[in-house]
Structures are given as structure tokens and as C-alpha cells.
Amino acid sequence: AGSFSPKEFVPAKEDYIKVYEAVAKRLEENEDYDDGSYGPVLVRLAWHASGTYDVETKTGGSNGATMRFQPESDHGANAGLKAARDFLEPVKAKFPWITYSDLWTLAGVCAFQQMGGPTIPWRPGRADSDISACTPDGRLPDATKEQKHLRAIFGRMGFNDQEIVALSGAHALGRCHTDRSGFDGPWTHSPTMLTNDFYRLLVDEKWNWRKWNGPAQYEDKSKTLMMLPTDMALVKDKEFKKYVEKYAKDQDAFFKDFSDVICKLFELGVPFKQEERWSFKVVEKPGS
Ligand code: CCH
Incomplete structure (x- = not known):
């Protein structure tokens, strides 16, 4: 007698839509x-899961969800x-058939879209x-560094200058926490809405070193917003600055490039069998 393998559940698009909707509901x-909102920290999880990719050795990336384990979960x-x-x-x-690695990236897509961002095919x-x-340890960017480091880290993932700048627009979202990175504060006045404000503020505001006991970071005149040294490198470097100025002027251009580059980030190193990408619909809040 042969051994019977239990019939495996093969999820279809509608099953993934249910997962997207469950994440959206929990956000709400x-x-x-x-x-x-948990949206920004979900974005950061998907990005740190994906951003470990190394094109040369084809290791890391969102496939694997190895941040579930120590030592990776304990990396600074x-x-x-x-x-x-x-x-x-x-x-x-609720959906035990989904892998953590698909769930984390799909939750990232959901978070971006529910926070007003563009559709991100997945x-x-x-x-x-x-x-x-x-x-x-050491595959993710170090915020105390500048353009040379950004090109080395993101180049290792396979990204060019334009893509580095487009990816960085995610800092329109969320904030730094002193008990996590040591840095402090949000980049924009609307940290739960994806906009091109990160670029507009980089270009329009005057940024000064903050005088404090924490790690070196910049503050605006109102002392309510912040920039990291790596963020400021995007306007100190002429090649990067071209794209910062473009996205500051043109939110549609930013959204288009952002969708493309996030899709690429979340797919780094994944051996897909499925060619087709799906677009998920934003879940509207009841009453809106
Ligand atoms: Fe980032 N990021 N990030 N970041 N990041 C931090 C927070 C967020 C760097 C450093 C930091 C990207 C690129 C970079 C988000 C998305 C992206 C923090 C504060 C540091 C430090 C963490 C804390 O204290 O909680 C550096 C350096 C780079 C280099 O380029 C990219 C790319 C993305 C996504 C595509 C988001 C979102 C947050 C906010 C998280 C939160 O909890 O609010």
C-alpha cells in the first residue's frame, strides 16, 4: 500500500483577498x-524581510521569513x-495555509494601499x-551613514540611484522610536498617509543638526520633524537630488515609480511559479 499524502489546500486569488481584507480590518x-496605525511598522517588517537580499549569492530576501528566528530577530x-x-x-x-513570507509582504502591500498609497501588484x-x-547581521542600511553606503547596500540588492530615491519615499510614513533605533520623531506631519511629502520637506525645509544626547539627526525649524543622515544624503548627492526634486514636484510620478520599486523589493530572490500578479482593492472604512 502506498502512503497517502493529505490533500493539500490550494489557495486561489479569492483566498488571498480574504487575507488582505483581514489585515485591513485589523489595521482599522x-x-x-x-x-x-500599525501600517508603518507593517511596512517596515516587509521591507526588512526583503532588504536582506544579496544578488550575488542569491541569499536573503522575503522568501524564507527568517526574521521569525534568532539571531535575525535580534539584529539591531x-x-x-x-x-x-x-x-x-x-x-x-485564521489562514494557516499562507506562509509567513507571503503574509508579511502581502501585509506590507495592504498597509501601503490602506494608507493612501498606489496599488502594488503582488x-x-x-x-x-x-x-x-x-x-x-549588517545587510540593512545604517542610518548614520551617507550616499556611498546607500549605493553599496541597495546596489547589493540590485537597485539603482532612481530606485533608491523612490524607495526612500516610504519615510513619509511612521516615525523613529528612541527605544528601537535610538532616533526620534516622524519625517512628515501625516505619518499614516503615503504622500510625496518626504521629498517636499527635504527640498523646502531648512534642516539643522538636532542638539541632543541621542544619535546625530536633523530637525526642521519647528523641531517637530526629523531626517536621518541617510535621508539628507539624498539631497547632498547631485545624482540622488535629481530624483528627489522630480518626486517633490510630481506625486503621480512618485506613486508610479514607488509601486514598481516596492513590487521589485518584495519579489527579490523569490522563485515564483506564478507569472501573474494580482491587484487588491482598498478596503474602504465603513461610513467613508
Ligand atoms: Fe526606514 N527607518 N530606513 N525605510 N522605515 C526607520 C523607520 C521606518 C532607514 C532607517 C530607518 C527604508 C529605508 C531606510 C520605513 C520604511 C523604509 C527607522 C526608525 C530607521 C532608523 C526605526 C524606529 O526607531 O522605529 C535607513 C537608514 C534607510 C536607508 O535607506 C525603506 C527603503 C523603507 C520602505 C520601503 C518605515 C515605514 C519606518 C517607520 C516605522 C514605524 O514603526 O513607524
Whole structure:
């Protein structure tokens, strides 16, 4: 007698739509977190899961979801991301067939879209790895550095100058936390809405070093907003600045390039079987 393998559930697009909707619902139900949304920290989880990719060795990237394990969960850059992983646990419990690596990236897409961003095409196909696939520390960018470091880190993932600048627009969202990175404050006045304000503020505001005991960071005149040294490198460097100015003037151009580059980021190193990408509809808040 042969052995029987249990019939495996093969999810279809409508199943992934249910996952997207469950994440959107949890975002709506938990608006007492931070600046009013788990969206930014979900984005950061998807980005840190993906941004470990190395084109040369084809290691890292969103495939694997190795941040579930130590040592990767304890890498300094990942401080605070437990909040995002824990936020998604009830969704994983409800849809146990989805891999963590698909869930984290789909939740990133959902967060961007629910915070007013462009549609980001997404497809399933990531598999979870075991602890042996954890990436070494040091693959994610160090905020105390400048353009040379940005080109080295993002070049290792396979991104060019334009893509580096487009990716950085995600800093329109969320904030720095002293108990996570040591830095402090939000980049924009609307940290739960994706806009091109990160670029507009970089170009229009006067930025000075903040005088404080924390790590070196910039502040605006009102002392309510911040920039990291890596953010300021985008206007100090002539090649980067071209794109900052373009996106500051043209939110549509930013949204188009942002959608493309986030799609690419979330797919780095994933051995997809499915060619087709899906677009998910924004879940409107009841009454809006
Ligand atoms: Fe970032 N980011 N990021 N970042 N980031 C931080 C927070 C967010 C760098 C450093 C930091 C991207 C690129 C870079 C988000 C998305 C992206 C923090 C504060 C630091 C430090 C963490 C804390 O204290 O909680 C550096 C350096 C780079 C180099 O380019 C890219 C690319 C993306 C996404 C595409 C988001 C969102 C946050 C806010 C998280 C939150 O919890 O509010």
C-alpha cells in the first residue's frame, strides 16, 4: 500500500483577498497604536524581510521569513518589529495555509494601499525556511551613514540611484522610536498617509543638526520633524537630488515609480511559479 499524502489546500486569488481584507480590518480595529496605525511598522517588517537580499549569492530576501528566528530577530535593525509580527499572528491563525513570507509582504502591500498609497501588484509563492537560512547581521542600511553606503547596500540588492530615491519615499510614513533605533520623531506631519511629502520637506525645509544626547539627526525649524543622515544624503548627492526634486514636484510620478520599486523589493530572490500578479482593492472604512 502506498502512503497517502493529505490533500493539500490550494489557495486561489479569492483566498488571498480574504487575507488582505483581514489585515485591513485589523489595521482599522487597532488605531490606538503609535500615530494611529500599525501600517508603518507593517511596512517596515516587509521591507526588512526583503532588504536582506544579496544578488550575488542569491541569499536573503522575503522568501524564507527568517526574521521569525534568532539571531535575525535580534539584529539591531529589526528592533521593534516584533510588534508587527505579533500583529499578524491572528491573521496567520485564521489562514494557516499562507506562509509567513507571503503574509508579511502581502501585509506590507495592504498597509501601503490602506494608507493612501498606489496599488502594488503582488503574487504568492514564498516559502518559509528554517533557522539555517537566517541572514548575517549588517545587510540593512545604517542610518548614520551617507550616499556611498546607500549605493553599496541597495546596489547589493540590485537597485539603482532612481530606485533608491523612490524607495526612500516610504519615510513619509511612521516615525523613529528612541527605544528601537535610538532616533526620534516622524519625517512628515501625516505619518499614516503615503504622500510625496518626504521629498517636499527635504527640498523646502531648512534642516539643522538636532542638539541632543541621542544619535546625530536633523530637525526642521519647528523641531517637530526629523531626517536621518541617510535621508539628507539624498539631497547632498547631485545624482540622488535629481530624483528627489522630480518626486517633490510630481506625486503621480512618485506613486508610479514607488509601486514598481516596492513590487521589485518584495519579489527579490523569490522563485515564483506564478507569472501573474494580482491587484487588491482598498478596503474602504465603513461610513467613508
Ligand atoms: Fe526606514 N527607518 N530606513 N525605510 N522605515 C526607520 C523607520 C521606518 C532607514 C532607517 C530607518 C527604508 C529605508 C531606510 C520605513 C520604511 C523604509 C527607522 C526608525 C530607521 C532608523 C526605526 C524606529 O526607531 O522605529 C535607513 C537608514 C534607510 C536607508 O535607506 C525603506 C527603503 C523603507 C520602505 C520601503 C518605515 C515605514 C519606518 C517607520 C516605522 C514605524 O514603526 O513607524
